[in-house]
Amino acid sequence: MADPASFLSSTRFKIIVAVAVLLIGAVAAWLVLTRGQESTDDAQVDGHVTQMAARVGGTVLKVHVADNQAVTAGAVLVELDPRDYQIALDRARAELADADASLVAAQSNVPIASTAAASNLTTAQGGLAQARSAVVAAEREVDAARARIAALQAREREAQANATRATRDVERLAGLLAKDEVAQQQYDAAVAAAAAGRAAVDSARAQVREAEAGVPVAESRLAQARTGEQQATAAVRSARTVPDQVTAIRARATSAQARVDQARATLAQAELNLQYTTITAATDGIIAKKSVNPGQVIQPGQPLFAIVRVDDVWVTANFKETQLANMRPGQRVTLDVDAYGGREFSGTVDSIAAATGARFSLLPPENATGNFVKVVQRIPVKIVLDAGQDGGAVLRPGMSVTPTVHTR
Secondary structure, three states: OOOOOHHHEEEEEEHHHHHHHHHHHHHHHHHHHHHEEOOOOOOEEEEEEEEEEOOEEEEEEEEEOOOEEEEEOOOEEEEEEEEEHHHHHHHHHHHHHHHHHHHHHHHHHHHHHHHHHHHHHHHHHHHHHHHHHHHHHHHHHHHHHHHHHHHHHHHHHHHHHHHHHHHHHHHHHHHHHHOOOOOOHHHHHHHHHHHHHHHHHHHHHHHHHHHHHHHHHHHHHHHHHHHHHHHHHHHHHHHHHHHHHHHHHHHHHHHHHHHHHHHHHHHHHHHHHHHHHHEEEOOOEEOOOOOOOOEEEEEOOOOEEEEEHHHHHHEEEEEEHHHOOOOOOOEEEEEEEHHHOEEEEEEEEEEEEEEEEHHHHOHHHHOOOOOOOOOOOEEEEEEEEEOOOOOOHHHHOOOEEEEEEOOO
């Protein structure tokens, strides 16, 4: 009969060997089954979260949504008191009307001023030409008067010479008449000729005085003509400066146009501000983090709630860098969602991030300073759900997921 101790020892050995064989087989089977797969528990459901904030400040009149309520794009969520913005809109409209009126007045002055400037310049240039012609005529009149004086003075000297000769003839004939050497008739003729000579001298002198009196008149006319020429020249210069005034009028019209544009911009902004008093949903989704209530005074940019889109979710899995050797976009993925006790969803690798998560952190590591300790980095991988699943109905951003990527 065999020794019981030996039997027990042999049995224990066989059990140990059997267990070891089973463990080795299980490990081998696990390695075979998991070959070509990469998995991680550092993964969450992601989605679009739209933060809704007020564009303008004011008092909240109505809130039309509650936490976790589903909304559609364009639905009215919050209404603010619009009275202040309605008043601002009315004032902007009045300012635009006033600016339009000023623009019409300024623009109407431009053609009037341009036409008047051209007409004044033409008139002034015509007046200057007439004034210069008058000056030329007056100068000719003065020259003619002076020439007439010279001619009459010459005639006066001629008459004086003739009168002197006639007087001397009378004196000579008087002596001869006393001696009866000449006839009385000849003497009387000489006396008459002397009288006629003196009369001619008097007439010539009168004509000279008359001509001399005409010279100041002609010179006065010349002075008046020159004064008129100076005035006409000044008028032309003044008319030539009118285009500068027209330019100023056009500049005022341009400025009025600018004021109209500014008033229109102000009106457009007032209309937008009035519209902003009604806050609408930017997208479909579910309301989350609601922090607004009726009667509350809010400021521009103040967050009110978030809209989470649950119809377009995906998974962000942070795989270790050592797991990405064979991972490519388009590979099949099995998703195990923790919240549903291992319920699986199917998906596809969409893309691999361009950098590790640490590079986008608030304080990225600087390995060039201090003591370096190598840490295996993780790189985000985007996984999209396959169509035909109810992921949008049950999955929510932030849920934990265990994805398994089938790399082969």
